[in-house]
């Protein structure tokens with residue numbers, strides 16, 4: 001089916017499946033919904049957020065009591081240097097759902113990029129994507145393994161079954177390694193380029209310790225040597241918090257170390273990272289609970305092999321791709337990619353829907369990608 005040959009219909013009869021509910025997928029879904037299109041989001045996780053992630057830790061303390069803590073184990077915060085992104089965040093989300101974080105750096109830290117002004121969604125990192133996806137229908141715990149295009153539109157196969165209905169267009173908002181196999185039977189050229197986009201891995205340590213050092217005056221340490229690149233006292237950040245006798249730690253290993261030890265057993269990695277954190281602090285840590293998480297695709301690596309446009313859109317097929325790998329700036333880059341895709345789709349969506357009813361006709365022209 002060629003999207004340009006669609007029978008004219010109202011925008012709400014035009015159905016788009018957005019695969020991936022991270023910031024790229026959620027902001028693309030929100031933009032399409034605002035334009036009147038029917039959107040259905042599909043994600044393999046149990047909820048929205050992707051790498052904007054907060055983990056609930058649960059353990060039994062020495063008295064056998066169940067204890068719970070929440071830590072931000074994906075992107076710890078993000079910068080918004082593009083004024084359009086700042087304006088978007090102000091308009092798209094209810095007030096109070098974002099807070100500014102100016103990290104208080106530990107002595108001896110590397111200087112922080114982005115002039116130290118970072119944005120922190122509250123109460124947890126996924127609330128940004130949850131806010132954008134409010135009232136948009138979604139299928140969770142659904143790993144998409146195949147996309148099929150037939151005369152009536154796209155069918156989505158996820159975890160061995162086919163999602164109900166046909167879609168006029170499909171948007172993939174996934175890390176490149178996860179987009180590539182879905183694209184291979186459809187757009188081999190895109191699949192090849194996606195597989196060339198390099199992503200940095202990150203082993204992440206999360207844990208809770210007894211608050212042995214009550215007078216620490218920092219919430220972020222950026223050691224300039226050793227295996228840890230980033231050590232955060234999560235509970236000391238705005239909008240987080242913990243009981244007065246606990247400290248909540250999140251530490252990121254350097255990309256090179258993470259790559260070198262990517263396939264090592266988690267318990268070995270955890271021991272190395274706990275020892276490295278103790279070295280950073282210069283004193284013993286009394287752990288109550290700790291666990292590690294392996295991010296295979298944490299951040300895009302700036303590279304000459306990166307795709308040059310901000311997104312891909314094939315109007316003849318009704319197939320689009322966006323995500324952070326089209327830029328090199330994490331959350332902001334993922335958002336910019338989603339906006340670029342929504343702009344690229346605009347002429348085709350306007351053609352496919354009735355001019356009288358089309359909300360696309362009055363939209364401003366796309367910004368240059």
Ligand SMILES: Cc1cc2nc3c(=O)[nH]c(=O)nc-3n(C[C@H](O)[C@H](O)[C@H](O)COP(=O)(O)OP(=O)(O)OC[C@H]3O[C@@H](n4cnc5c(N)ncnc54)[C@H](O)[C@@H]3O)c2cc1C
Pocket residue numbers: 019020021022023024025042043044045048049050051052073074075076077078079142143144145173174175178202204252295297298299300322323324325329330331332334
């Ligand atoms: C440890 C860490 C530190 C970071 N630090 C920063 C930072 O300081 N600043 C910054 O700006 N960015 C940072 N980032 C990067 C930032 O989180 C990402 O750039 C951004 O969140 C990517 O958004 P996205 O929507 O492109 O992808 P994602 O958030 O990865 O979303 C993709 C979604 O697709 C889903 N999915 C994948 N495959 C399938 C499938 N087959 N079927 C269905 N669903 C699927 C996933 O479950 C996920 O929800 C960090 C990331 C990590 C992990």
